[in-house]
Amino acid sequence: MATRKPKKIEPAETLVACENCRYFVPKEGRNECRRNPPTMAVDFQDGGTISMFPLVDSGEWCGAWAAKLNS
Numbered sequence: 001m002a003t004r005k006p007k008k009i010e011p012a013e014t015l016v017a018c019e020n021c022r023y024f025v026p027k028e029g030r031n032e033c034r035r036n037p038p039t040m041a042v043d044f045q046d047g048g049t050i051s052m053f054p055l056v057d058s059g060e061w062c063g064a065w066a067a068k069l070n071s
């Protein structure tokens, strides 16, 4: 009697993009990268300064990309 070979299951491919990164945080209509602490930015309208996390698009990526944790 012939036996079937077990079907090899390929793991789902993870797309390397900000939206799949553990540091990606969608917040209030914008996407923040929380890889590093916030940095100072100049508000050119009033000349003041603010601190903020870098804003990223969901399809971007960088060399610090890391898969999301399972927690």
Ligand code: SF4
Pocket (backbone or CB within 6 Å): 017, 018, 019, 021, 022, 023, 024, 032, 033, 034, 035, 056, 060, 061, 062, 063, 064, 065, 066
């Ligand atoms: S891929 Fe890079 S820029 Fe994008 S969320 Fe992750 S750490 Fe930030």
